[in-house]
Amino acid sequence: MDSVIHTEKITKLFGEVEAVVDVDLDVRPGEIFGYLGPNGAGKSTTIRMLLDHIRPTRGTGTVFGLDTRRDSVEIRRNIGYLPGEFALYDNMTGRAMLQYFANLRGGVDWQYVDELTARLDVDLDRRYSQLSRGNKQKIGLLQAMMHKPKLVIFDEPTSGLDPLIQHEFYEILDEVKAEGRTVFFSSHVLPEVQRVSDRVGIIRKGRLVAVEDVDALIDRAALHRFEIEFVSDVSVSDFRHLPGASDISLDGKTLTLSIAGSPDGLIKAAARHEIVRIVTHEASLDDIFLTFYSEDGEGRDAP
Secondary structure, X not given: OOOOEEEEEEEEEEOOEEEEEEEXXXXXXXXXXXXXXXXXXXXHHHHHHHOOOOOOOEEEEEEOOEEOOOOHHHXXXXXXXXXXXXXXXXXXXXXXXXHHHHHHOOOOOHHHXXXXXXHOOOOOOOEHHHOOHHHHHHHHHHHHHOOOOXXXXXXXXXXXXXXXXXXXXXXXXXXXXXXXXXXXXXXXXXXXXXXXXXXXXXXXXXXXXXXXXXXXXXXXXXXXXXXXXXXXXXXXXXXXXXXXXXXXXXXXXXXXXXXXXXXXXXXXXXXXXXXXXXXXXXXXXXXXXXXXXXXXXXXXXXX
């Protein structure tokens, strides 16, 4: 099997709204694949189509080589899933709910469940309604991983978790990968995706704009935004051909641009003029998309 997850031009339209458009995905066995994009980009919609929670408007998908529509029940037997909005019965304890899920699956290795429970610091004896958001999320993680599925699909898995538990969760993901199992997870948090992923698919406005090894993404993310105000007028042409420069604009005597990599060339070019002030900040995730993955601001097809 070449791909654990494979889609061809999978698309979901809600009336005139293009939630996901012509997405081609291939997730390899034994890798951690990050699905990265701003909120509302189409990450959850893609996952729901893979699980047959919603049907695509067009296009096809397979998981383990099985059709996502025709073989959805068999697919679910072999996966774990944490939805973006995880909710269970308020009056049940976490332990009772995990027992319920274990019975549905025909049993689990409770020693492994106890190990995960301790590592994630989960209180299983309180009712679900009494738990904080973060502790509810921990139970969601447990139910997704407790049966050691061949594929785990997480939708924004670290939402509500404190930093220590996030770190422990990342360690668990590394162990899942070492066992040859596959992880697919969506996130809008760039450092998180960089930390755990082998490859990253980037989705923006429903379109897959790139699929990259994580090292390549890190290089692209070394992007800063500069605003430089000068005493007198300058020409954009003096800065347009600087190494790593993009998205350049001039408003009066204030020059704004993005620089990928070293700003040395920019500083030297700016120093030829009298400067009033320089403001710099790390680019947002959407800035990175606009700078590296689109030519017209609307995204482009994945390579």
